[in-house]
Amino acid sequence: MAEGSYNQFCPVAMAAEILCTRWTIVLLRELVAGSTRFNELRRGVPRMSPALLSKRLKDLEAAGIVARSRLAGDPALYEYTLTSAGKDLGQVVFAIGEWGQKWVTTESSLGKLDPNLLMWDMRRNINTKPLPQRRSTIQVIFSDLQEARRNWWLIVEPGADVDLCSVDPGFDVDLYLVTDLRTMTEIWMGYTTVAQTKSAGRLVITGNRQLEANLQTWLGLSPFAQVEKSVA
Amino acid sequence: MAEGSYNQFCPVAMAAEILCTRWTIVLLRELVAGSTRFNELRRGVPRMSPALLSKRLKDLEAAGIVARSRLAGDPALYEYTLTSAGKDLGQVVFAIGEWGQKWVTTESSLGKLDPNLLMWDMRRNINTKPLPQRRSTIQVIFSDLQEARRNWWLIVEPGADVDLCSVDPGFDVDLYLVTDLRTMTEIWMGYTTVAQTKSAGRLVITGNRQLEANLQTWLGLSPFAQVEKSVA
DNA sequence: CCGGATCCGGTTAGATACTG
DNA sequence: CAGTATCTAACCGGATCCGG
Numbered sequence: 368m369a370e371g372s373y374n375q376f377c378p379v380a381m382a383a384e385i386l387c388t389r390w391t392i393v394l395l396r397e398l399v400a401g402s403t404r405f406n407e408l409r410r411g412v413p414r415m416s417p418a419l420l421s422k423r424l425k426d427l428e429a430a431g432i433v434a435r436s437r438l439a440g441d442p443a444l445y446e447y448t449l450t451s452a453g454k455d456l457g458q459v460v461f462a463i464g465e466w467g468q469k470w471v472t473t474e475s476s477l478g479k480l481d482p483n484l485l486m487w488d489m490r491r492n493i494n495t496k497p498l499p500q501r502r503s504t505i506q507v508i509f510s511d512l513q514e515a516r517r518n519w520w521l522i523v524e525p526g527a528d529v530d531l532c533s534v535d536p537g538f539d540v541d542l543y544l545v546t547d548l549r550t551m552t553e554i555w556m557g558y559t560t561v562a563q564t565k566s567a568g569r570l571v572i573t574g575n576r577q578l579e580a581n582l583q584t585w586l587g588l589s590p591f592a593q594v595e596k597s598v599a
Numbered sequence: 600m601a602e603g604s605y606n607q608f609c610p611v612a613m614a615a616e617i618l619c620t621r622w623t624i625v626l627l628r629e630l631v632a633g634s635t636r637f638n639e640l641r642r643g644v645p646r647m648s649p650a651l652l653s654k655r656l657k658d659l660e661a662a663g664i665v666a667r668s669r670l671a672g673d674p675a676l677y678e679y680t681l682t683s684a685g686k687d688l689g690q691v692v693f694a695i696g697e698w699g700q701k702w703v704t705t706e707s708s709l710g711k712l713d714p715n716l717l718m719w720d721m722r723r724n725i726n727t728k729p730l731p732q733r734r735s736t737i738q739v740i741f742s743d744l745q746e747a748r749r750n751w752w753l754i755v756e757p758g759a760d761v762d763l764c765s766v767d768p769g770f771d772v773d774l775y776l777v778t779d780l781r782t783m784t785e786i787w788m789g790y791t792t793v794a795q796t797k798s799a800g801r802l803v804i805t806g807n808r809q810l811e812a813n814l815q816t817w818l819g820l821s822p823f824a825q826v827e828k829s830v831a
Numbered sequence: 832c833c834g835g836a837t838c839c840g841g842t843t844a845g846a847t848a849c850t851g
Numbered sequence: 852c853a854g855t856a857t858c859t860a861a862c863c864g865g866a867t868c869c870g871g
Contacts, residue, residue, distance in 0.1 A: 373625055374646055376711045376784060378699030378823050379692055383624040386695065389863070392615040393605055405834055414606055416864055421835055443871070451829070452702040460611055462694040463618065467610030470684040479608045552608060591610050597683070621844065637853050648845060653854060676852070
């Protein structure tokens with residue numbers, strides 16, 4: 368009998384033994400969202416120590432949730448992918464996030480702003496379909512932040528993953544978004560909209576009119592943005 | 600910023616901060632299943648220390664998931680009930696249990712047999728509707744266990760909660776179930792059926808023919824019994 | 832750079848006993 | 852019945868370091 372076990376045959380307890388340890392659900396959210404490399408995962412859970420990340424990945428591998436394999440291109444590199452059992456955890460992660468969006472207060476969420484996490488999340492949810500069939504560069508400027516965290520560039524190339532930079536890539540910028548971190552997070556979380564914040568003067572958009580016009584379309588929101596809140 | 604926090608605005612992380620600490624999901628399963636009293640909860644999570652149970656209940660109260668109140672009948676006693684936010688966690692608990700039933704191996708579950716937990720779970724899932732409109736007493740005998748954990752009595756009174764005893768209540772017994780702990784657990788989990796184990800000689804039923812005939816009906820199974828397994 | 836391992840101090844949890 | 856108190860063991864966070 369394992370020491371840390373709840374020792375209950377109930378499936379809830381059996382699953383919770385694997386899933387409900389510190390950082391595990393947040394790590395699984397990253398894996399479900401599509402991150403596969405060690406340092407890519409670190410970026411999604413920056414406050415988790417690499418030692419603990421390594422341990423959790425091993426635990427998840429032992430539980431049959433994650434598979435570790437060498438990257439085809441470069442056999443010195445590894446990737447972590449979800450097994451069938453792991454992919455099936457998407458429902459659990461979504462149920463938890465749905466509850467969080469419904470019942471955690473906005474003030475509580477907005478007390479944990481982080482431009483790095485926000486941009487990283489935005490990056491992987493951008494809908495490239497409605498964007499032009501050429502490279503587009505969007506610069507996001509958080510007017511309330513210090514120089515080092517103020518400027519971000521999203522580089523969208525058709526048929527490729529979106530790139531995120533925190534140093535100027537040197538391309539001509541097609542669209543500028545000037546706002547504060549809280550407002551951008553509120554839009555991303557579905558607490559408010561592009562139109563509302565723009566007319567309130569909290570979001571200023573300049574550049575390509577086409578990109579501006581369908582901003583709310585190509586700027587994908589948080590997967591939980593459409594879940595209705597039950598508390599303020 | 601709280602020390603133990605993940606510091607992420609994402610609703611998954613916000614919710615996991617509250618829900619994914621040791622024992623919390625198992626405790627919530629008990630609350631969702633309807634237990635309300637401190638010692639009733641202890642019975643459902645017997646390996647959780649009372650100190651930790653007390654702490655978790657306070658944490659859940661602070662999170663708006665549980666409400667603590669004096670019992671109407673006797674103001675010296677307390678009860679813990681789920682708030683709206685707490686009841687809404689039923690979906691999360693179910694999603695976790697569903698995943699557990701699908702992906703945890705039967706051998707792994709059946710390595711954690713516990714007659715106390717099994718009988719306690721059976722007790723609250725018995726369907727009293729198809730039972731006679733008088734008191735029925737069912738004695739369960741685990742032939743493979745030692746004297747102290749071998750005999751259990753379920754006393755069903757119409758319009759009341761089912762009683763569970765581990766000492767002879769002295770009533771005439773209407774139905775005897777003689778089996779081993781593993782077989783009874785397998786039936787409860789939906790891994791096998793009354794009919795199968797009976798014809799295999801692993802379950803022997805004697806007593807009232809009416810009770811015997813619709814045993815599989817009034818003996819409610821685990822809430823996850825109908826979830827199909829994806830692994831052996 | 833990538834993918835970790837090591838070490839150390841602080842926090843959390845388990846075991847057991849005890850109390851109003 | 853409904854919890855505290857106390858002591859110990861396990862786990863976690865943060866920093867640093869290492870091999871390819």
